[in-house]
Amino acid sequence: MNKKHRPGQAVPKNGVYQAVHDSHRLMHQVTLLEGSLFPECRRCRGGVRFEWLRACAATHTGVGHYAILQEYRREPMQAKKQSA
Numbered sequence: 433m434n435k436k437h438r439p440g441q442a443v444p445k446n447g448v449y450q451a452v453h454d455s456h457r458l459m460h461q462v463t464l465l466e467g468s469l470f471p472e473c474r475r476c477r478g479g480v481r482f483e484w485l486r487a488c489a490a491t492h493t494g495v496g497h498y499a500i501l502q503e504y505r506r507e508p509m510q511a512k513k514q515s516a
């Protein structure tokens with residue numbers, strides 16, 4: 433049973449992951465490195481899920497190969513900072 437991962441979670445192991453975007457019906461694969469964070473989608477942000485596919489001798493991340501993905505960022509829209 434493959435576990436699904438969400439953007440912002442730590443990548444558990446090097447490998448190729450299947451990225452599934454429910455909201456716009458896109459599926460593709462991405463290579464990720466252990467210890468990095470799952471990227472988010474430019475369109476559906478945190479709506480993408482990652483599923484482990486297979487191991488690979490990762491020497492680089494494939495994130496840059498997929499324009500739809502971007503590095504996960506902590507919510508920049510937390511305008512309501514507690515300035516007390």
Ligand SMILES: [Zn+2]
Pocket residue numbers: 453456458473474475476477479480500
């Ligand atoms: Zn998406």
